Amino acid sequence: MSQNIHDDKILILDFGSQYTQLIARRVREAGVYCEIHHYGIPAEDFLAFNPRGIILSGSPESANLEDSPRVPDYILNAGLPILGICYGMQTVSQQLGGQVEGSSKSEFGYARIEIPSGSVLLSDLEHSIQQGNVFLHDVWMSHGDKVTQVPEGFKVIASTESAPIAAIADESRKIYCLQFHPEVTHTKSGQEILNRFVHEICQCGRLWTPANIIEDAIVKIQQQVGTDKVLLGLSGGVDSSVVAALLHRAIGEQLTCVFVDNGLLRLHEGDQVMETFANNMGVKVIRVDAEDEFLGKLAGEADPEAKRKIIGNTFIDVFDREASTLGDVNWLAQGTIYPDVIESAGSKHGTAHVIKSHHNVGGLPDDMNMSLVEPLRELFKDEVRNIGIALGLPHDMIYRHPFPGPGLGVRILGEVKKEYCDILRQADAIFMEELHRADWYQKVSQAFVVFLPVKSVGVVGDARRYSYVLAVRAVETIDFMTARWAHLPYDLLETVSNRIINEIRDVSRVTYDISSKPPATIEWE
Numbered sequence: 001m002s003q004n005i006h007d008d009k010i011l012i013l014d015f016g017s018q019y020t021q022l023i024a025r026r027v028r029e030a031g032v033y034c035e036i037h038h039y040g041i042p043a044e045d046f047l048a049f050n051p052r053g054i055i056l057s058g059s060p061e062s063a064n065l066e067d068s069p070r071v072p073d074y075i076l077n078a079g080l081p082i083l084g085i086c087y088g089m090q091t092v093s094q095q096l097g098g099q100v101e102g103s104s105k106s107e108f109g110y111a112r113i114e115i116p117s118g119s120v121l122l123s124d125l126e127h128s129i130q131q132g133n134v135f136l137h138d139v140w141m142s143h144g145d146k147v148t149q150v151p152e153g154f155k156v157i158a159s160t161e162s163a164p165i166a167a168i169a170d171e172s173r174k175i176y177c178l179q180f181h182p183e184v185t186h187t188k189s190g191q192e193i194l195n196r197f198v199h200e201i202c203q204c205g206r207l208w209t210p211a212n213i214i215e216d217a218i219v220k221i222q223q224q225v226g227t228d229k230v231l232l233g234l235s236g237g238v239d240s241s242v243v244a245a246l247l248h249r250a251i252g253e254q255l256t257c258v259f260v261d262n263g264l265l266r267l268h269e270g271d272q273v274m275e276t277f278a279n280n281m282g283v284k285v286i287r288v289d290a291e292d293e294f295l296g297k298l299a300g301e302a303d304p305e306a307k308r309k310i311i312g313n314t315f316i317d318v319f320d321r322e323a324s325t326l327g328d329v330n331w332l333a334q335g336t337i338y339p340d341v342i343e344s345a346g347s348k349h350g351t352a353h354v355i356k357s358h359h360n361v362g363g364l365p366d367d368m369n370m371s372l373v374e375p376l377r378e379l380f381k382d383e384v385r386n387i388g389i390a391l392g393l394p395h396d397m398i399y400r401h402p403f404p405g406p407g408l409g410v411r412i413l414g415e416v417k418k419e420y421c422d423i424l425r426q427a428d429a430i431f432m433e434e435l436h437r438a439d440w441y442q443k444v445s446q447a448f449v450v451f452l453p454v455k456s457v458g459v460v461g462d463a464r465r466y467s468y469v470l471a472v473r474a475v476e477t478i479d480f481m482t483a484r485w486a487h488l489p490y491d492l493l494e495t496v497s498n499r500i501i502n503e504i505r506d507v508s509r510v511t512y513d514i515s516s517k518p519p520a521t522i523e524w525e
């Protein structure tokens with residue numbers, strides 16, 4: 001790697017659009033590093049960031065009000081290429097002397113834009129259709145206001161019937177504005193448009209690749225920790241697994257992982273983690289068998305919040321104990337990823353510096369006296385997965401559904417008992433096996449089984465059976481904030497139900513959860 005992978009970078013100014021992170025992910029997919037900052041980023045931070053170009057996000061705001069959010073003058077006049085998207089287009093137009101008006105009807109959904117030839121950004125896109133000397137292209141619109149008068153120096157580079165000014169450009173100043181959203185996949189050549197902006201217009205190279213990211217992270221980790229020892233709470237989830245693999249490659253023996261088996265894990269989970277990291281990769285992993293401790297503390301507790309607290313606190317106790325036994329450890333590694341960083345910055349009202357660090361392992365005590373090493377802080381989840389694969393982690397581990405920190409503790413309603421955990425583990429394994437077999441595992445975002453501590457009557461052979469009820473749940477979601485119950489095929493559900501009831505004698509009945517979020521949550525507790 002001859003060049004610093006952060007040399008060519010794009011600044012994304014966030015005006016509050018629901019699509020801002022998507023813009024960033026697309027820019028990264030183009031092989032270019034970018035960061036999201038609040039639109040009011042202070043001048044000194046902007047200068048220090050030193051981007052090759054700027055992208056302005058959309059916004060729920062209206063651009064033609066007195067106190068509408070604006071692009072700071074030091075950014076607008078910096079002489080750098082700018083791409084304004086939706087609100088970004090409207091505010092640039094307004095700020096440079098054009099006009100924006102509220103529209104009586106908002107435009108939402110597909111629109112076919114007409115692009116005259118000769119536009120660096122939009123002409124002759126792969127998915128456009130040429131008609132005479134114009135190109136037709138389907139894009140995704142989502143806006144109320146629109147530009148009605150183009151600022152001086154700009155020309156129209158795309159139009160639709162209802163929005164004659166759908167995209168504008170001042171090629172001499174390299175300022176481009178789109179009313180539509182190139183970041184969403186509905187805009188067929190959206191990625192190509194963003195590629196052109198970052199590569200051709202901003203002249204950024206394709207430095208942001210998994211191999212380069214790994215190489216860069218390794219050097220940084222080595223510089224950061226020197227010859228010190230590093231401790232990592234390994235859960236077996238994607239983020240902590242990738243951190244483990246990355247740190248192991250960077251500092252080898254200096255890394256010690258602690259894997260806490262709390263008795264609330266999925267079938268063979270502990271063995272798999274040990275197999276992958278300790279046996280195959282040679283990572284130093286301490287497996288702490290803390291099942292009795294966790295289940296002992298949970299005994300008699302039925303309240304969901306109290307259970308979560310007990311699990312979280314017990315985790316801290318166990319981890320703390322292991323850390324002090326090890327002694328002489330200066331660094332605590334964490335799997336904080338970029339969306340956590342953005343969220344923390346957002347909750348601080350968009351100031352440029354991020355202060356709060358997420359404690360992915362469940363909130364570690366402040367008095368541990370260790371500094372943090374967080375090698376995934378700049379990465380989106382899909383990038384974490386890509387580097388995990390590049391580091392040689394098993395595909396199944398990297399693409400596994402998310403699993404909550406409190407584990408089966410929130411999937412056993414009411415009091416947690418070992419007997420219930422064992423039933424649930426078996427049922428969950430059957431469900432996963434059948435999802436994989438039917439090729440449905442990757443089509444749903446999360447799937448699991450829930451243990452209901454009620455008994456129902458069944459009949460097996462000639463015998464009456466009076467045993468537990470399980471609920472099977474599978475959801476589809478993009479962000480886990482909202483979710484739809486997955487419409488799994490009846491045949492698959494039938495197989496899952498039959499197998500669970502036949503193979504686990506303590507279960508008499510299986511139900512399928514058809515609740516979406518909201519109003520239900522994904523987990524039952």
Ligand code: XMP
Nearest residue numbers: 402403404405406446480517521522523524
């Ligand atoms: P809910 O149930 O709130 O879940 O709709 C949304 C997503 O978050 C996961 N989840 C957790 N993850 N610790 C975690 O690490 C937790 O305490 C926790 N609770 C819920 C849940 O599995 C789903 O993916």
